[in-house]
Each structure stands twice: as structure tokens, then as C-alpha cells.
Amino acid sequence: MIRVAPGALRDFASDCYRALGLPDADAALVADTLVQADLWGHPSHGVMRLFWYAARLRSGATRVDALPQLIGGTGAIALMDGGDGMGQVAAQAAMTQAIAAARAHGIGAVAMRNAGHFGTAMYFTRQAAAAGCIGFLCTNASPAMAPWGGTEKRVGTNPWSWAAPAGRHAPLMLDIANTAVARGKLYAAQARGEAIPHGWAIDAQGLPTTDPAAGIAGTILPMAGHKGYAIAMVMDMLSGVLSGSAFGAAVVGPYEPEGRSGVGHLALAIDIAALRPLAEFEADMEALIAEMKATPRAVGVDEIVYPGELEARSAAQLTAKGIPLPPALAEELRRDARTLGIAAPF
Numbered sequence: 001m002i003r004v005a006p007g008a009l010r011d012f013a014s015d016c017y018r019a020l021g022l023p024d025a026d027a028a029l030v031a032d033t034l035v036q037a038d039l040w041g042h043p044s045h046g047v048m049r050l051f052w053y054a055a056r057l058r059s060g061a062t063r064v065d066a067l068p069q070l071i072g073g074t075g076a077i078a079l080m081d082g083g084d085g086m087g088q089v090a091a092q093a094a095m096t097q098a099i100a101a102a103r104a105h106g107i108g109a110v111a112m113r114n115a116g117h118f119g120t121a122m123y124f125t126r127q128a129a130a131a132g133c134i135g136f137l138c139t140n141a142s143p144a145m146a147p148w149g150g151t152e153k154r155v156g157t158n159p160w161s162w163a164a165p166a167g168r169h170a171p172l173m174l175d176i177a178n179t180a181v182a183r184g185k186l187y188a189a190q191a192r193g194e195a196i197p198h199g200w201a202i203d204a205q206g207l208p209t210t211d212p213a214a215g216i217a218g219t220i221l222p223m224a225g226h227k228g229y230a231i232a233m234v235m236d237m238l239s240g241v242l243s244g245s246a247f248g249a250a251v252v253g254p255y256e257p258e259g260r261s262g263v264g265h266l267a268l269a270i271d272i273a274a275l276r277p278l279a280e281f282e283a284d285m286e287a288l289i290a291e292m293k294a295t296p297r298a299v300g301v302d303e304i305v306y307p308g309e310l311e312a313r314s315a316a317q318l319t320a321k322g323i324p325l326p327p328a329l330a331e332e333l334r335r336d337a338r339t340l341g342i343a344a345p346f
Helices: 006-019 024-039 047-059 087-105 122-130 183-192 212-217 226-241 278-293 309-321 327-338
Strands: 002-004 069-074 077-081 107-115 133-139 143-145 160-166 169-176 263-271 323-325
Touching: 002 006, 002 327, 006 024, 006 047, 006 327, 024 047, 024 087, 024 122, 024 309, 024 323, 047 183, 047 327, 077 087, 087 107, 087 122, 087 133, 087 263, 122 133, 122 160, 122 169, 133 226, 143 226, 160 278, 169 278, 169 309, 183 212, 183 327, 226 263, 323 327
Parallel strands: 077 107
Antiparallel strands: 002 323, 069 077, 107 263, 133 160, 133 263, 160 169
């Protein structure tokens, strides 16, 4: 592995996106979301995606000049249009608007249409937690799995996230896809030349596979069987159907360089102080975490952790040590950056 300082990697990614025409603030945001995913220990959503997004910017499928616009809603609820821009820019705008509405009404909800893939959902729900709110964000995605009992991909991973402040602890953060694994983890395994575990995917013939390439060509399996499929449909309803964006098989993902994305989001924020003092909530969160950690452990288990704890630890460690990049990925990033006239710092 090649170790790269997070700041240097962030600047590199931001320089690439600016060279592709993104405004400075948008380029910095997208770069930060990628590097933060790597810091959290989720390379499937890290800088390996840098030039996947770049290909869509180059083709014009993703607009560099898009500005999310408020187009409807009333009171605590709003409808926004992402203008076919970067999903990260749309998601941040949606969560910012949801937090503002929560400050005014106690709760805020924003449906976002015509957006795109935004990477890790908890990057944005963490924004709500930092503002003293409970945050929720869901999105739909391009087809990755078949409906339960089907043989053709029609349903996206359709991930969702919750985050909440946790007192002296790092925020409680949940970010999960409704498939057995995020599709990016297959791409990450393929880049490392590694097999994938049984139960992640089936090949194009419907047979179990440990080959990531075969899994990408085939179908990723839902988490928890029929339950994962059902939750994915609900998230598509909240993200795509409610916002008036694309849904089901009509959604185009970041893996394709062309085609209107049509991704939709739903962002929620609940102002904790509207219900009880924030300090009391955080004290109870600390007590809840302490109770979980004090649970008798199964044989071979060293510690019980709460959602978001491992990511916080990883971020602290990798900030100090540097982010590890597989040599093949590092060379790919160098090569693609050269086409923009940018030298990689690794």
C-alpha cells in the first residue's frame, strides 16, 4: 500500500475536479467526501471513485454549473431540484435546508429530485448531528439486485443513514445499503485482486460467485433476504417517487459515463432541543452507549462498539498514518490526472 496524507489527497482530488470545471466550493466538497470515506475505512466510496464522477462530468451527463433550487413545499417540508449536478452538492443543499427548517419548525424534510450519486450518506447526516439534530438521508441508486424471487436487476442498493450527537463520544452514525454489501466493495475487491465472500453476489447465470467481476456482471444479493429487498423499495419510494425523480430501473449510476442520473434523495432533520434539552439527550446517549458496551461478550469478542465508533477510530488513525492506496489504484489516479495536467502527490 502507498500511504498518502489526507490533506494532500484532498487537494489532489479538488484540483482534478476544478480542472474539469466544477466551482471551487463544489470541487472541495466532492473531494472531501471521497477522502472522508477513505478515512472512515470505506475505500469503496473513497478516491477510487474520483474519475468515475469525472467521466460523467466530461460527458456532460453531470452538469458542472448546476445549482440546487428550491421549487416547492410548505412550512417544514420543501422540494428541491438538483439540476443534474453532483450528488454531493445536492445532498449538502438538502441537508442544510432540512436543518434550517428544523430550527424553525422542530423538524425539516427536503425531497431532492434530479440529483446524483453522493457517496457516503453519513457524511451528510453527520452535518445534522453537528447541528444538534437527528439526521436522516436516503437515496435511490441504479439497479444492483433483482426483486425478491426475480432474476433481473431492477432495484438499487438504495442506501440510508441516521446520525445523532452522542455527548463525549463521536456521533452515532448508521449508513447501510440494502444489499448484502455496497456495490463499490466489489469494485474495491477487483482493484485489489481479491475474491469476495460467499453470499455477496451471484453471477449472470444465477450461481454463487466469489469473483468480483462476475458479481458485478451478475446481481448483488439483498441483505436479510426478502427484508432487504422490501426496505430498498421503500427507500426508492421516499427518494425517487416522492421527489418526482427517476425510480427503479430508470436510475443511472456513477458507473456509467453517460445518461441522465435521475437520482432522488430525502433529507430529514429533527431539532432535539424542540423536544428536550440537548445536554440531557447527550447524557442519555452516553448512558445508552455505556449499557451496550457493558453487555457480556460472546467468546472471541474483545469489545462491543456502537454504530459509527469504528469509523471515528479509523479516521483518527489514518489522519496520523496516511490513507493507504493500492498500487494499482495509485497508478490509475496518476494516469488519469495527467490527462488534466495535474501531477499526483504520490
